[in-house]
Amino acid sequence: MECGEKGHICQRTCHPLSSNVHGKVKCSHTVPFPCPRGDHTLTRECREDPAEIPCKADRKIVCIRCQQLVTGRCFLTDERLMQSCPSKMSFSCGSCRSALQRKCWEEESAVKCTKLIEWGCKACGTKRRRQCHQPESACESLVPFRCMKGGHQGKKRCSSTEQPQCDAPCCAPLACGHPCQGRKCFQDCVSPKDCAQCKEIQKAEAKARRELEKEVRQKVKQNLEAELKVLESHEGGGISLVEGNEAKREEVCLLLKEKSVSSEWSFRLDNVWTVLNRPAERLFIDTKLHLKQPQQPNTYLFASVPSLQEAKSLSLAALPSEEASAPSHDSDRQTPYRFLSGQIDLETHKSSGLFKEQDGRKSAFLVVFEAAVGNVKIMEPLSRREFARKDLVEKRWAFGLRHDSLVWLGAQAGSASERPGESLRSADNSKDARRDVFVLKREPQAMPRYIVEVSRQANPASGFGVPPYWTRSTAVAPTGDGGRRSDTFRGFHLIPVKESDKAVRKALQSALDATPSGFLGKGRDQMVGGRYSRLELACAWRIENRRRWQIFDAERQTVRENCAAVNRTAEGVFRPADINANLVEACKSLPCASTLRQREANEFLLWHGTKKEVLLSLLQQGLNERFNKAAAFGPGTYFAEDAGKSDQYVSAHSSFDPSGAEETILYKECGQKKPEGDVFYIFLCRVLMGVFVSGNSSAFTNQNELQFIPETSPPLRHHCLLAGGGGGFRYREIIQPHGSRIYAEYLIAYQRR
Structure with missing residues (x-):
């Protein structure tokens, strides 16, 4: 055979030497060989490797830990044999000090102490049991808790750090002061605007407000009708100018100071004339009776005129006959609109040349109207050019939507007799538009009360006006209903x-x-x-x-x-x-x-x-x-x-x-x-x-x-x-x-x- 051992011959039947059979067949003769670990004799087939044949005979070694004899198979290493040492060793548990035993070859940490010990939860104090080697587990006891939102009582696991879901009905107070309704406590509260109680209160208040408004409107109309009857009982009724006394001058002066929007100039009141015009007053009251909101308080508006003669013409204009003067309250009738200013701007008067030389001093004239504005529609602020491009179509459309007058905040306008475009071309050209322009639906809504003559004087330190860079003099708040109410003033x-x-x-x-x-x-x-x-x-x-x-x-x-x-x-x-x-x-x-x-x-x-x-x-x-x-x-x-x-x-x-x-x-x-x-x-x-x-x-x-x-x-x-x-x-x-x-x-x- 190829193994070369003496006496090892081929055990197959005779075959030709030309075939390479001996190179393919391994030698299977039994061969003895000594155990490398002891005095044992092992056998193997000639083709096998001696290192791969384990010795299964028993051998004994001395355990280096306990010095006891350990018996095991010869092919095992000394370390493996020592792990089969049956000797026991005693030691104390590091936690509970209980006596434990371990095998000779085991580590103390590998032995688990199974003694039952009792321990209490630090949070709730519940007594629990566990084996000594087991860690302290999370406490599963149910403990009471108080809902942080609504203060409801409930139970949760002691070990839980999260706020459990509170299913009680929500009763937290809303920003409006009412309790939240229709939600669970864990859910978000309803928005204050969706509060059911608030809505009911708002409905009740709106109803009461409408009833009160209706009652006030009726009383105002009754008073106006009574006043109109008194005026009609006077035969004729004159049209004249009466020079104001000291009390009247003081009253008008306070009014003008309140309406002034100039910070660099203050005015001096030179003359005041009270306008007495009974026909116009009767027409004014009759017109107010047919307004959408006659209960709205009257306001004072102003018209600037270049001379006293024009002021008198504007205030004491001859009215039509009684038959023709009856106002038509049909919104489709094309009535002459009247444009008046809500404030006085002395800087505008200066730039537009309205201060004229009068008896050695520069003075200007104003006509003060008492206006029944009724239901005011607040229009968007417009620049000078934008305002000039507006025609009366939009204004008539706005009047058709239950409005008695319009107001453009901060628009610029000139005299009362001019149309917006004309007045803007001839009056103020300053970059800041600071006066409110009122457009009255019917001309009789404005009743001339006073003609005043004023002269200006520099007053840069302080006064009743506002800073020169301001663009508004008053701020009217929108009401959320398309501007159909004018009694809500925001103030800024x-x-x-x-x-x-x-x-x-x-x-x-x-x-x-x-x-x-x-x-x-x-x-x-x-x-x-x-x-x-x-x-x-x-x-x-x-x-x-x-x-x-x-x-x-x-x-x-x-x-x-x-x-x-x-x-x-x-x-x-x-x-x-x-x-x-x-x-x-x-x-x-x-x-x-x-x-x-x-x-x-x-x-x-x-x-x-x-x-x-x-x-x-x-x-x-x-x-x-x-x-x-x-x-x-x-x-x-x-x-x-x-x-x-x-x-x-x-x-x-x-x-x-x-x-x-x-x-x-x-x-x-x-x-x-x-x-x-x-x-x-x-x-x-x-x-x-x-x-x-x-x-x-x-x-x-x-x-x-x-x-x-x-x-x-x-x-x-x-x-x-x-x-x-x-x-x-x-x-x-x-x-x-x-x-x-x-x-x-x-x-x-x-x-x-």
């Missing part, structure tokens, strides 16, 4: 800062950037945290609130006088405020910069953070210091020279409700689109710092007023407190204890980046 108007107003937007963004980026998002006062390094301008609105401005302007004059008095009696006490130079520089590009009284009254633009929920209240009523009495530096309204400080007190406007009041007024009415993501709101306010004091809450007295200014007689109090800065404070704060010294100039919506 928002002028959106559009994308085209690049200079203003750049100035506002620079003012926001005046805060060091490293301070943003830090501080214990931070209400809404996050990582960001910039406040980015999203939208902005300039605020026009005539009532708040008049209060502020009057107080500004008082502060200026106080500062001047302090300068005279206590030199060095009145000093300029070192407000953030970056903020002051950025605000120089704003339209209001030229009207700030920094030198005379320390008037600066400062920041005040706010929330969406109180926006409309602040826009209408202004900032009120009475809501903040427990602050760090004392009572008052808090302002900052760095927007980052005011950013600590804002809350996010996340969800967008198209029917919400804030969304409607800020975005829908102003043609603004709400940015995606969270939006925050901040006011940029005019603040009168006047004679300020630096310190903390100790500067306040027990009456929530600041201390007296030294060396002043009679004593004057400090106007403002400047607190913080240094000593661990990142920002300084300005505390103003009087809301009359604050005027919100801009509302800014920004995002954190």
Whole structure:
């Protein structure tokens, strides 16, 4: 055979040598060989490898752990043989100290202690059992819990960290004060606008309002009819002018001051004539009886005329005969519309040349009408050219929709006798249109009451007017019913800062950037945290609130006088405020910069953070210091020279409700689109710092007023407190204890980046 062993011969039958059979057949002779691990003799076939044949004889070794003899198969390694050592060793459990046994070769950690031990849940105290080697499992005991939303009692697993679903009926109070109904506690509450009780109350109130309105309308009509009978009982009725007495002059003067919208000029009342026109008065009352809403109070409107003669002609015009003068109340009749102004703008009179030389002085004439506006439709503000292109078709269409008169907010118009296009071509050409134009459906709706002669005088410091850059003098609120009611006045108007107003937007963004980026998002006062390094301008609105401005302007004059008095009696006490130079520089590009009284009254633009929920209240009523009495530096309204400080007190406007009041007024009415993501709101306010004091809450007295200014007689109090800065404070704060010294100039919506 090929194995070469002696005596190993081929065991097959004889075959030819030419075939290579021996190379293919392995040798199968039995061959003995010694065991490599002991003295045993093993056998194998010649073709097999000795290393692959295990020795199955028994052999004994000494266990190196317990020194006992261990018997096992010879082919096993010593380590494997020792693992079959039957010896037992005792040890104590590391947890319960119980006596345990392990095999010689086992580790102590491999032996599981099966002793039952008792343990208590740390949360609920329930006693449980487990084997010693088992970990403490989650407690499955049911424990009572209280629903965080509605306070309902229920049960949950002790180990559960999540609030379980409460299936009790929801009774949480809504923003309107009524309990939520028709929902489970785990579900979101209904929106306040969907509150069933509110809807029922609104229906009842609407019904009561309609009934009351109907009753008032009936009473007004009865009074008007009685008044008309009294007038008709007088034979004839004259048409004349009566020069006004001192009481009448004072009454008319107050009326004109209230309606003035000029800030650079004030007027002097020279002459007043009362118009007595019985035929026109009878026609006026008869016309008011047929208005859609005769119960609406009358208002005073104005017409500018170049001379006294034209004023008399307009006021004392001969009326048609009684038969022809009966007004037609058919809305399709083409009646002569009358265009009158709701305000007086002396700057318009100056630019249009209405001030004429009269007896050595320049004077102008106004005709004051008492107008029965009835049901007013508020039209969209129009520019001069847009207003000139409007024809009477749209106006007649609006009159057909149950309206007695129209008003264009901030439109420009000239004399009462002209059509809109003609008056605009001949009158004011200034860039700001600031007067409201009323269009009366019937000419008898306006009854001439007075002719006044006024002369103008420069008064740049203060007055009854508004800033020259304003575009509205009053703000009329839409009613949501297509403008069919005119008795809802909002009191403020928002002028959106559009994308085209690049200079203003750049100035506002620079003012926001005046805060060091490293301070943003830090501080214990931070209400809404996050990582960001910039406040980015999203939208902005300039605020026009005539009532708040008049209060502020009057107080500004008082502060200026106080500062001047302090300068005279206590030199060095009145000093300029070192407000953030970056903020002051950025605000120089704003339209209001030229009207700030920094030198005379320390008037600066400062920041005040706010929330969406109180926006409309602040826009209408202004900032009120009475809501903040427990602050760090004392009572008052808090302002900052760095927007980052005011950013600590804002809350996010996340969800967008198209029917919400804030969304409607800020975005829908102003043609603004709400940015995606969270939006925050901040006011940029005019603040009168006047004679300020630096310190903390100790500067306040027990009456929530600041201390007296030294060396002043009679004593004057400090106007403002400047607190913080240094000593661990990142920002300084300005505390103003009087809301009359604050005027919100801009509302800014920004995002954190």
